[in-house]
Amino acid sequence: MVKETEQQKEQKHLDDVLGLIKTRQGQLDKSINRAQSEAQNLNAHFFDDLKLDYDGYSTSMDTALSIHQQQQMLQERQNAWQHSAKQLSTLKRLEKKPYFARVDFQEKGEDPETIYIGLGSFADKDDHFLIYDWRAPISSIYYDGKLGEVTYNAPDGEQTVNMTKKRQFLIEDGKITNMFDTNESIGDQMLLNVLNEKSSTQMKSIVTTIQREQNKIIRNTSADLLFVQGAAGSGKTSAIMQRVAYLLYRYRGNLTSSDVIMFSPNQLFNDYVKNVLPEMGEQNMVQMTYWQFVSRRVPGMDVETLFEQFEDKKQDSHIANLKDSLTFFNAVTRYANHLEKNGMLFRNIIFKDPKKPFYDKEKIKEIYYSFNENYHLRNRIETTKEALISSLNHRVEPETRKAWVSRTIESLDQEQLNKLYDRPDQEFESSAKEEHFLARKIVINQLKKVARKINQNRFLNIRGQYLAFLRAVPKLIDLSKWNITEDQWHEHVEQVKQSFIDHKIKMSDISPYLYLYDLVTGRRTDYSMRYAFIDEIQDYTPFQLAYLKYNFPRAKFTMLGDLNQAIFTKDESKTLLGQISKLFDPKKTDVVQLTKSYRSTKELTDFTKQILRQGEKIEAFDRQGPKPAFYKRDDKNGEYDALVDILKENDEAKLTTAIITKTLEQAQKVSEELKKRNIKATLVASANQRLVEGTLIMPSYLAKGLEFDAVVAWDVSKDDYHELDETQLLYTITSRAMYKLDLIYKNQLSPLFDNLDKNTYVNK
Numbered sequence: 001m002v003k004e005t006e007q008q009k010e011q012k013h014l015d016d017v018l019g020l021i022k023t024r025q026g027q028l029d030k031s032i033n034r035a036q037s038e039a040q041n042l043n044a045h046f047f048d049d050l051k052l053d054y055d056g057y058s059t060s061m062d063t064a065l066s067i068h069q070q071q072q073m074l075q076e077r078q079n080a081w082q083h084s085a086k087q088l089s090t091l092k093r094l095e096k097k098p099y100f101a102r103v104d105f106q107e108k109g110e111d112p113e114t115i116y117i118g119l120g121s122f123a124d125k126d127d128h129f130l131i132y133d134w135r136a137p138i139s140s141i142y143y144d145g146k147l148g149e150v151t152y153n154a155p156d157g158e159q160t161v162n163m164t165k166k167r168q169f170l171i172e173d174g175k176i177t178n179m180f181d182t183n184e185s186i187g188d189q190m191l192l193n194v195l196n197e198k199s200s201t202q203m204k205s206i207v208t209t210i211q212r213e214q215n216k217i218i219r220n221t222s223a224d225l226l227f228v229q230g231a232a233g234s235g236k237t238s239a240i241m242q243r244v245a246y247l248l249y250r251y252r253g254n255l256t257s258s259d260v261i262m263f264s265p266n267q268l269f270n271d272y273v274k275n276v277l278p279e280m281g282e283q284n285m286v287q288m289t290y291w292q293f294v295s296r297r298v299p300g301m302d303v304e305t306l307f308e309q310f311e312d313k314k315q316d317s318h319i320a321n322l323k324d325s326l327t328f329f330n331a332v333t334r335y336a337n338h339l340e341k342n343g344m345l346f347r348n349i350i351f352k353d354p355k356k357p358f359y360d361k362e363k364i365k366e367i368y369y370s371f372n373e374n375y376h377l378r379n380r381i382e383t384t385k386e387a388l389i390s391s392l393n394h395r396v397e398p399e400t401r402k403a404w405v406s407r408t409i410e411s412l413d414q415e416q417l418n419k420l421y422d423r424p425d426q427e428f429e430s431s432a433k434e435e436h437f438l439a440r441k442i443v444i445n446q447l448k449k450v451a452r453k454i455n456q457n458r459f460l461n462i463r464g465q466y467l468a469f470l471r472a473v474p475k476l477i478d479l480s481k482w483n484i485t486e487d488q489w490h491e492h493v494e495q496v497k498q499s500f501i502d503h504k505i506k507m508s509d510i511s512p513y514l515y516l517y518d519l520v521t522g523r524r525t526d527y528s529m530r531y532a533f534i535d536e537i538q539d540y541t542p543f544q545l546a547y548l549k550y551n552f553p554r555a556k557f558t559m560l561g562d563l564n565q566a567i568f569t570k571d572e573s574k575t576l577l578g579q580i581s582k583l584f585d586p587k588k589t590d591v592v593q594l595t596k597s598y599r600s601t602k603e604l605t606d607f608t609k610q611i612l613r614q615g616e617k618i619e620a621f622d623r624q625g626p627k628p629a630f631y632k633r634d635d636k637n638g639e640y641d642a643l644v645d646i647l648k649e650n651d652e653a654k655l656t657t658a659i660i661t662k663t664l665e666q667a668q669k670v671s672e673e674l675k676k677r678n679i680k681a682t683l684v685a686s687a688n689q690r691l692v693e694g695t696l697i698m699p700s701y702l703a704k705g706l707e708f709d710a711v712v713a714w715d716v717s718k719d720d721y722h723e724l725d726e727t728q729l730l731y732t733i734t735s736r737a738m739y740k741l742d743l744i745y746k747n748q749l750s751p752l753f754d755n756l757d758k759n760t761y762v763n764k
């Protein structure tokens with residue numbers, strides 16, 4: 001049997017490689033121990049070997065040099081040690097599954113070559129690679145091409161090779177359990193094996209089965225904006241994680257994980273993906289939600305949460321549309337420019353006497369506008385601050401004569417006084433001189449508070465300024481084009497004002513507010529961030545994206561989303577790509593579509609895609625499972641009984657279930673009812689909670705980006721889902737299921753399911 005002997009040959013090769021890995025591990029262990037004990041030795045004798053002589057100038061130079069040399073030696077040992085430790089940790093990852101693929105190819109005029117591809121690289125001698133890292137340039141042909149001519153990007157330009165074999169391995173504990181030769185990009189067999197594994201609370205890496213389209217996303221280095229539209233479950237999030245790993249490898253030495261930031265939909269999701277990069281031997285990038293990004297800047301205010309935003313029904317959609325738009329972003333920019341000439345609002349700086357400002361706001365305004373027109377906002381603020389600080393010096397002397405100062409001196413005890421003197425035995429010519437000395441000390445100390453206020457821009461009235469901007473909006477934007485009357489607008493401004501009084505700010509105000517703040521204060525943006533990833537882009541507004549771009553001017557952006565799953569922005573998301581592309585050079589914008597859904601079985605994908613009336617294209621991956629089932633019940637009790645039955649069934653089949661409700665209130669209710677019935681399930685009520693094993697109950701907006709073996713869509717009745725714009729919500733909920741989907745409802749089914757093909761589901 002040909003296959004068997006081939007497999008035996010491969011097993012022998014694997015045994016050899018494993019043997020070499022073991023040998024190298026032994027060597028590294030030794031060299032690490034040696035480096036460690038040398039470092040300890042050096043440390044222990046650090047001071048013995050030093051010429052500790054602090055007398056003359058030249059000898060102390062010697063001392064410094066000697067310290068420096070010793071430190072350098074330590075550092076070198078340390079580096080060697082770190083290098084070996086890193087290699088060892090790569091080998092640890094390789095020892096279980098050294099590689100997952102082999103490709104044979106031939107370059108024109110060269111000998112045929114065979115390479116093996118794994119999670120890291122391994123060479124037994126210099127440049128003799130037994131395993132190539134999956135991110136190495138040549139590894140790309142494994143993901144990219146069919147047999148025959150394939151091109152890949154080598155360091156010195158495009159290379160074409162003739163690929164003659166592509167083989168995939170399943171290896172467990174050093175044994176090849178299966179292998180396939182394939183002509184496809186990545187054989188479906190291998191993918192099926194991977195996809196059939198059960199879900200867990202942690203996302204897994206997809207290195208072994210990256211698909212061709214996904215590979216394009218992962219290895220793209222040319223675009224300033226890489227925009228990915230991908231169906232639910234098409235691997236957008238997986239592609240991000242692999243892409244970060246790829247970039248860290250490709251730009252090793254120049255790029256670290258702290259130069260990469262990822263904006264994710266919620267904290268739960270961060271938890272879900274946190275192991276992917278470490279498993280590939282990389283560190284996690286900076287990860288936060290947009291909410292965290294903005295709210296840490298306004299500690300004194302409560303920023304509207306995901307929950308409030310989702311449950312807020314009062315929002316006027318015309319006004320929201322305007323405030324979320326690029327038009328509004330540009331209006332803030334124009335308004336800020338106009339402030340260079342006029343209109344800045346200031347606050348008095350108070351010191352001691354609240355009735356008599358220390359610096360009057362009119363005076364500050366005079367200073368601010370005293371500079372010529374070449375001064376832009378940042379210089380104006382800086383020079384105003386300088387002027388105020390330097391005028392503080394002139395305020396010391398007059399202040400020493402104020403009554404509060406002599407009162408303070410009288411109230412000090414000896415110990416406090418001693419602290420004010422330069423030396424304990426300081427002498428003065430006269431008591432008047434002494435008093436004057438102390439007075440100056442006290443005043444200077446106290447004026448530091450004023451200096452701090454100046455440095456913190458406390459003389460600016462940012463909230464007032466933002467309201468002034470809002471009031472100026474009718475002059476900056478033609479409101480009628482947005483179907484908003486001036487009266488409606490002014491009423492809205494009053495609402496914003498009231499919420500400021502209550503220390504609250506809405507999501508639609510926080511970004512314009514911070515943008516205005518940044519422009520006015522000339523706050524420096526983050527030039528160090530090199531890559532920014534935004535997942536679930538459909539939930540961002542054009543304003544937010546423009547603001548992120550402004551914040552990270554040097555970063556290349558990767559934005560991924562599914563316009564079919566817009567929960568917060570709904571219809572606006574349809575024009576999102578058009579709006580975003582205005583922010584980037586069209587020549588440096590790449591758009592990739594992922595249409596195949598890998599998460600769910602064919603039955604589920606074929607079902608869920610019908611919910612979208614005219615959605616983006618979605619193809620099912622051919623993996624089998626049960627058809628989705630509807631449970632129609634007459635009352636709440638009937639619904640709970642159905643739920644209990646489903647949970648039992650899922651438990652027996654060892655499927656992890658998430659019960660997804662529309663609102664938080666419903667989730668809480670379901671949780672209580674299950675408790676009464678002695679069924680264990682964890683309610684996930686906030687994004688700050690951890691993901692745990694077992695059955696989960698969560699509201700729709702927290703389920704973003706997650707996946708579960710089985711999903712129960714709770715109460716999909718007409719009462720709950722009837723608005724057309726709830727389609728995307730329903731789609732997001734149902735597309736979380738990998739293998740089994742059950743939908744429970746009371747009385748009448750939501751009309752959003754009206755167009756279902758009867759063959760795609762069952763009734764139970």
Ligand SMILES: Nc1ncnc2c1ncn2[C@@H]1O[C@H](COP(=O)(O)OP(=O)(O)OP(=O)(O)O)[C@@H](O)[C@H]1O
Pocket residue numbers: 191194195204206209210211214230231232233234235236237238239561562598599704705706707735
């Ligand atoms: N090439 C692949 N090989 C193996 N598994 C894959 C591949 N691509 C995607 N998957 C699996 O499909 C599932 C969905 O992937 P992922 O969560 O990245 O999709 P998504 O596009 O971000 O989905 P959504 O927008 O619905 O949140 C995951 O379980 C992932 O591991």
